[in-house]
Amino acid sequence: MSEKLLVKHPIYPLFGLLSSILIIVFGLLTAKEIGCICFLGGMWLLFLAFGYWRSCLAVIPAAVVLSAILAGITYAISRDPQSTYAAVNRILAVCIAVIPGLALSPIYLVRNFSSLKLPRMLTLGMMITLTFFPLLHGEVRQVREAMKTRGAGSFFSPKIFYRAFLIPLVMRLVNISDTLALSVETRGFTKDAGEYSVYKTVQLRPADVLFLLLVAAGSVLVVVL
Numbered sequence: 001m002s003e004k005l006l007v008k009h010p011i012y013p014l015f016g017l018l019s020s021i022l023i024i025v026f027g028l029l030t031a032k033e034i035g036c037i038c039f040l041g042g043m044w045l046l047f048l049a050f051g052y053w054r055s056c057l058a059v060i061p062a063a064v065v066l067s068a069i070l071a072g073i074t075y076a077i078s079r080d081p082q083s084t085y086a087a088v089n090r091i092l093a094v095c096i097a098v099i100p101g102l103a104l105s106p107i108y109l110v111r112n113f114s115s116l117k118l119p120r121m122l123t124l125g126m127m128i129t130l131t132f133f134p135l136l137h138g139e140v141r142q143v144r145e146a147m148k149t150r151g152a153g154s155f156f157s158p159k160i161f162y163r164a165f166l167i168p169l170v171m172r173l174v175n176i177s178d179t180l181a182l183s184v185e186t187r188g189f190t191k192d193a194g195e196y197s198v199y200k201t202v203q204l205r206p207a208d209v210l211f212l213l214l215v216a217a218g219s220v221l222v223v224v225l
Contacts, residue, residue: 004054005054005055005058005102005103006103006104006105007051007052007054007055007103008051009051010100010103010104010105010108011050011100011207011208011211012112012202012204012205012208012212013104013108013109013112013113013202014112014113014116015208015209015211015212016100016101016104017100018212018215019097019100019211019212019215020097020098020099020100020101021097022215022216022219023040023043023093023096023097023215023219024093024094024097025219026039026093026219026222026223027039027040027089027090027092027093027094027096027097028090028093029223030089030222030223031085031086031087031089031090031093032082032085032086032089033222035221035222035225036089036222037089037092038222039218039219039221039222040089040092040093040096042218043096043215043218044056044096044099046211046214046215046218047096047099047100050207050211052099052100052103054103055099055100055102055103056099058102059095059096059098059099059102062095063091063092063095063096066091066095067088067091067092070087070088070090070091071084071087071088074087106126106127107127108202109123109126109127110123110126110127111198111199111200111201111202112202113126114198115198115201115202128180135176136173139169139172139173139176140169142172143165143168143169143172144165146168147160147164147165150164152164152165
């Protein structure tokens with residue numbers, strides 16, 4: 001994720017993860033209900049109120065584009081407004097659920113999971129997942145810039161795409177994976193880790209508990225009402 005999206009005081013990482021799960025699950029289960037759009041809008045406003053305004057604004061363009069595409073495809077196939085409405089709600093649920101992840105620093109998540117003594121492989125997997133896509137985006141941009149500098153030609157040509165873009169990108173990712181493996185090993189990330197301490201623990205705040213309770217209350221209300 002971009003550092004511009006990070007918040008100074010993020011929600012307790014485990015609670016942020018649970019809230020994302022609740023939003024996706026209840027958003028998908030109630031996608032055809034009228035109250036679903038109110039639930040998703042309420043969750044967006046809740047994130048906004050808790051300081052996630054950069055992430056909330058960042059997901060709007062993606063949500064609009066993806067909703068329009070999915071709505072168009074669904075309506076063209078089914079000719080059913082209710083199915084189209086449900087499809088839009090499903091994509092909106094996913095877009096809103098990623099807000100905590102966009103604003104969360106990977107090291108913050110690692111500290112939280114390490115403090116809770118969760119399995120090291122889970123901690124490492126979450127950290128790599130959060131850092132992979134921004135890293136991939138950066139590598140794609142660098143390869144594209146190298147293509148323009150060398151005058152490689154049209155990006156949409158199959159031969160140029162394969163030789164000038166795909167092969168260099170794969171080679172760069174292989175080198176990065178080797179570097180990552182060495183970095184993980186030198187920092188003591190082993191599957192069977194012994195006793196370890198956390199330099200800076202993540203503290204649970206009353207606001208974090210309130211946030212999770214509000215998400216849970218909204219999830220229940222959208223089903224009951």
